[in-house]
Amino acid sequence: MYRRTPTRHAQRGVALLVAILLVAFGTIIAAAMAYNNAMTARRAAATFEFDQALLVAEGGEALAAYGLQETKKENSQYTYPGQPWSQPLPPTVVTPGATLEASLEDVQGRFNINDLVTSDGNQPNTIAIQAFQRLLVELKLDPKWADLIVDWIDKNTDPMSDGAEDSVYMEMNPPYRTPNLPITSTSELLALPGFTRAQFDVLAPYIVALPIGVQINTCSASFYVINALLPGSEPFSSDPQAFEKNRQAAGTCFPTPTDVLTAAGQGQGGQGTGASPSTPTTPPAQSGQQTLSSLIAGTSTWFRLTSYITLGTAQFSVYTLLYQDPTGMARPVLRSFTPD
Secondary structure, eight states: OOOOOOOHHHHHHHHHHHHHHHHHHHHHHHHHHHHHHHHHHHHHHHHHHHHHHHHHHHHHHHHHHHHHHHHHHHOSSOOOTTSGGGSOEEEEEEETTEEEEEEEEEGGGSEEGGGGBOTTSSSBOHHHHHHHHHHHHHTTOOTHHHHHHHHHHSSSOOOOTTOOOHHHHTTSSSOOOOOOSOOSSGGGGGGSTTOOHHHHHHHGGGEEOOOTTOOEETTTOOHHHHHHHSTTOOOSOSSHHHHHHHHHHHOSOSSOHHHHHHHTTOTTSOOOOOOOTTSOOOOHHHHOOOOHHHHEESOOOEEEEEEEEEETTEEEEEEEEEEEOTTSOEEEEEEESSOO
């Protein structure tokens, strides 16, 4: 049979189609290369800005450490909000294009949840537990969370009356165990069974995770924390706003540890525990429990620096936990990019 040879017109059509495909493939490859190059440049710029932000934050830490050292030289008896260290740093140009805004908080004005167990980490601390339960009630939260936190921290495997140990957590999805160690971040409370983010947001401003034995500074403690230390009374004010006005008017430490002990009926060196009459407790000398006087202080050694750094259109937040040693020198212990 006669086989028809493709015409020159048909051949031109195939060549045009091949040319179009080649141009399309070339465009795709060029666009991909341009995108990858742009992303690489953006990642490099972001990394550079991040390093710059950390350097600026470190400068803020050095400034805060100097302020704390000078304050301790001027007044080593009390640490209270009216001192120079508590004055925030307004937005300040550090270098062209870089702005730093910072503030310092005395975190010992919060309730140290690791103090819910004794110094050996094995037994519940009755005085601290009762105070924490009162704080929960004031914040309209269930006091059962105190027992759950104790079981999360303590070394033993015996659950508290409202607590939970591994047998409860291993039934969750996914299953996990209690660490039986001090809490390093208050956000760990979100691992408790049934503890919601909304509940955490209510409690978070009043708690902190510090080493066991770090006392509450009454000079910096909030209205709710002070009242939690004093069962059945509000001797310093009946509402938070009036309490803050009284603190500002005092111009010094308010209330002092002595004021708190006096309000609790321990001002003369009494050995009261601050427990409710219906709650039996073991004498401190036998159980190793803290008394109220050992739970509070008038000075602080732990502070949190909050730094906001602006670099062009980019903004960074750095939260630094500072520890001030007995010589007055302060050093960073922990940095994070979230408040809790």
